[in-house]
Amino acid sequence: MITFPSAKINIGLNIISKRSDGYHNLETIFYPIQIKDALEVIEANEMGFETSGIEIPGDASNNLCLKAYELLRKDFDVPPIKIHLHKHIPIGAGLGGGSADAAFFIKLVNEKFKLGLTVDKMQDYCRLLGADCAFFIENKPVFAFDKGDVFESVILDLSAYHLALVMPPVHVSTAEAYSGVKPSQAQQSLKELIELPVEQWQGKIKNGFEEHILKNHTQIQKVKDSLLEAGALFALMSGSGAAVYGIFKEPVDLIELEKENLVFSGI
Numbered sequence: 001m002i003t004f005p006s007a008k009i010n011i012g013l014n015i016i017s018k019r020s021d022g023y024h025n026l027e028t029i030f031y032p033i034q035i036k037d038a039l040e041v042i043e044a045n046e047m048g049f050e051t052s053g054i055e056i057p058g059d060a061s062n063n064l065c066l067k068a069y070e071l072l073r074k075d076f077d078v079p080p081i082k083i084h085l086h087k088h089i090p091i092g093a094g095l096g097g098g099s100a101d102a103a104f105f106i107k108l109v110n111e112k113f114k115l116g117l118t119v120d121k122m123q124d125y126c127r128l129l130g131a132d133c134a135f136f137i138e139n140k141p142v143f144a145f146d147k148g149d150v151f152e153s154v155i156l157d158l159s160a161y162h163l164a165l166v167m168p169p170v171h172v173s174t175a176e177a178y179s180g181v182k183p184s185q186a187q188q189s190l191k192e193l194i195e196l197p198v199e200q201w202q203g204k205i206k207n208g209f210e211e212h213i214l215k216n217h218t219q220i221q222k223v224k225d226s227l228l229e230a231g232a233l234f235a236l237m238s239g240s241g242a243a244v245y246g247i248f249k250e251p252v253d254l255i256e257l258e259k260e261n262l263v264f265s266g267i
Ligand SMILES: C[C@](O)(CO)[C@H](O)COP(=O)(O)OP(=O)(O)OC[C@H]1O[C@@H](n2ccc(N)nc2=O)[C@H](O)[C@@H]1O
Pocket: 010, 013, 022, 023, 024, 025, 026, 028, 094, 096, 099, 129, 130, 131, 132, 133, 146, 147, 148, 174, 175, 178, 239, 240
């Protein structure tokens, strides 16, 4: 059985406060975008895990798909499987690619082996794997809060727009991003701000990581500037970076400036 884990962008990200468990309370809008990995699971005599596409840093045994498999195996009699992950979503991008793989893996195994897991139960397994992960079970636009793993539905449809996603050749780890932030209360609710026309978002909808990340990684600032110069109605770094997206009224093939780092255009 095969599935195609897709990524997210953060439309606004407010880091509200530091928690006693070391994490941060945040507020963000997660919006699904259609850049995808491919993930195949087949029943086998013994466990196997292989990858292709973009190289994944770190030890393969730490892959979130294998961590998700171990979690499910504690509670269910899941047989040995062979997993093939073809990686296409940029890593260290703030697009939640690893979390998406884990969540889509859980959905696939639930279906393939008829585990009978509800959406809530699958989200609970995801919460054990990472703050971003639970979003990908339903994979629809939400207002996320707490650690980013509690959700309220929002109505947000960007299908009339065109998105350009640019990945500068810079890696920003999530832990690095959080270690430099100054948490503060949001001045205006993201739930209200997304109701404004996209044309009015720039300067109002912000990413709390940008201040220090853009200062330390000027290439990311450059990408954001060139998206705006190319006519983006709105441009923002996604999550902890380094990917930056621009939302355009017209198709975006014309962004000559960033062509070599353009990883996706669509929505
Ligand atoms: C930056 C975002 O992508 C925004 O959507 C997410 O908050 C990151 O979520 P994630 O990659 O799933 O994060 P995790 O793997 O759970 O955590 C990685 C590290 O990020 C920090 N972290 C993460 C989420 C959060 N709400 N507060 C944090 O402080 C912690 O230091 C943690 O050890």
